[in-house]
Amino acid sequence: MALDQSFVGRSYPPTDPYEVGREKIREFAEAVGDPNPAYTDPDAAKALGHPDVIAPPTFVFAITFKAAGQVIQDPQLGLDYSRVVHGDQKFVHRRPVRAGDRLTVTSTIEAIKSMAGNDILDIRGEVRDEAGEHVVTAWTKLVSRAAEEA
Amino acid sequence: MTAKIAYDDVEVGTELPAQTFGVTRATLVQYAGASGDFNPIHWNEKFAKEVGLPDVIAHGMFTMAEAIRVVTDWVGDPGAVVEYGVRFTKPVAVPNDDQGATIEVSGKVAVKLDDNTVRVDLVAMSAGQKVLGMSRAVVRLA
Numbered sequence: 667m668a669l670d671q672s673f674v675g676r677s678y679p680p681t682d683p684y685e686v687g688r689e690k691i692r693e694f695a696e697a698v699g700d701p702n703p704a705y706t707d708p709d710a711a712k713a714l715g716h717p718d719v720i721a722p723p724t725f726v727f728a729i730t731f732k733a734a735g736q737v738i739q740d741p742q743l744g745l746d747y748s749r750v751v752h753g754d755q756k757f758v759h760r761r762p763v764r765a766g767d768r769l770t771v772t773s774t775i776e777a778i779k780s781m782a783g784n785d786i787l788d789i790r791g792e793v794r795d796e797a798g799e800h801v802v803t804a805w806t807k808l809v810s811r812a813a814e815e816a
Numbered sequence: 817m818t819a820k821i822a823y824d825d826v827e828v829g830t831e832l833p834a835q836t837f838g839v840t841r842a843t844l845v846q847y848a849g850a851s852g853d854f855n856p857i858h859w860n861e862k863f864a865k866e867v868g869l870p871d872v873i874a875h876g877m878f879t880m881a882e883a884i885r886v887v888t889d890w891v892g893d894p895g896a897v898v899e900y901g902v903r904f905t906k907p908v909a910v911p912n913d914d915q916g917a918t919i920e921v922s923g924k925v926a927v928k929l930d931d932n933t934v935r936v937d938l939v940a941m942s943a944g945q946k947v948l949g950m951s952r953a954v955v956r957l958a
Contacts (some may be wrong), residue, residue, distance in 0.1 A: 690850075697850035698881040699837065704884045704894055714893045722880045723888070724899045728851045752876045754950075756901030762894065805901070 667779040669787065673743055676775050678736040683768040684729045685794065690708035690764060691721045701761065711764075720762040726769075727755065730791035730804040737789055738808070743775075745787065746810050753786065753807035760800050768796040778807070783812030820892040823932040823957040832890045832923040832936065839874050839908065847878045862914065873907035879919055879947055883940045886923045887953050898933065904943030908942045914922035917942055922939040923953075932957050 687697070688708075695705035702709035702721050711719045738747055763769070777788040791804040844858050853875055856863040864872050880902050888894040910917045919942050926937040938951040 668947060694850045695844075697847045698878065698885075699843075700881075700885055700888075702888060702894055714890065715894060718896055720895050722881060723884050723900050724877055727877050727924065728853070752904055754901065754903045755880060756899070758899045759897065764899075 667745060669745065669778045669785045669792045671778055673779050674740040675776050678733075678740075678773045680772045680794075681688065681729075681733045681736075683770050684732075686763055686767040687764055688719050688765040691719055691725065694725050694728075695722060707780070708765075710812050714760065716764060718765040720764045722760075723759065724755075724758060726748070726757065726763050726793060726802050726804060727806075729769055730771050730773075730793060731806065733791055734772050734789045734806055734808075737787070738776060745785065745808075749811045749813065750808050751811065752807045755807070757802055758807040763793075763801060765802065769793050770800065773782075785810040786804065818893050819896040819956060821890060821957050823928070823934070826934060826957065827929070828857065828928060829871045831885050831924040833919050834920065834922040835886050835889070837885070837919045837921065838916055839882075839910055839919060840914070841872065841910060841912055843916065844872065844874060844910060846876070847875055851877060853877065869908040869909075869946050873897075873910060874910055874917065874919075874940075876902075876907075879904075879908055880942065881938060882919050883921045883938050883948055883951055884953060886921045886956060887936050887955055890923075891955055891957065893949075896956045897953055898956055900952070901935065902938075902951040903949035904947075905949040906942075906945050906947045915943065917951040928953070931953065949957055 761783040772792045778792045787808045793802045873917040929957040940948040
């Protein structure tokens with residue numbers, strides 16, 4: 667069943683702050699096998715002009731995707747998550763995420779489309795720091811595949 | 817931001833050093849823990865096959881994280897990446913053996929933009945198939 671178009675433009679309340687830790691960044695960098703010292707060595711990060719270690723460009727997805735759960739699990743929207751695949755992902759950074767950041771995410775449904783029985787949902791996640799400054803915006807396209815004919 | 821590549825030294829068509837990244841089941845378990853994405857399609861073969869996948873597949877976000885390394889290793893400062901987007905066109909199937917799968921990533925400068933930035937277009941292949949589409953990054957150079 668096609669999703670309700672009236673949800674387009676709906677924003678969800680900002681999430682509680684997520685505190686970015688140095689060790690979490692290290693764990694993520696190790697998981698993607700990336701030895702760049704800007705992720706683990708504060709002095710190396712400072713030499714590049716950053717106040718502390720920075721996170722890899724895709725790290726923030728863990729935070730924005732969790733925030734998008736508000737949309738995905740909204741019973742009124744009625745998305746069948748068991749059939750959802752990740753279609754597209756895009757980030758626009760005003761600055762890199764760094765250790766010590768306390769980040770909140772505001773998720774907005776940007777578009778809902780229905781194609782060949784698939785529901786396609788575009789969610790924009792605006793990430794701000796404790797001072798309210800914009801850090802990064804994440805666009806996530808989710809595709810809920812059509813259920814097979816019974 | 818301190819990119820080690822100068823804007824004036826690149827032109828449209830400049831190729832970035834290509835890289836090949838390995839991914840095994842152990843990599844996926846580690847990535848699941850670090851990212852918090854515990855979807856069983858990334859570690860449970862029985863589940864993956866029941867939902868119609870050929871095998872356990874890598875997280876799309878893992879492939880995305882590997883692909884951008886061609887850019888961040890090139891510029892040195894990962895904070896120089898201002899924009900990065902991909903389309904997940906094909907899943908990377910990861911067999912349960914010692915080899916796992918490989919992801920081959922190449923990139924080249926596609927457009928020189930304003931403000932010392934360039935757009936790099938990336939190509940990510942696995943098992944002879946393109947696994948990311950429209951894979952583009954905008955990066956600020958020195």
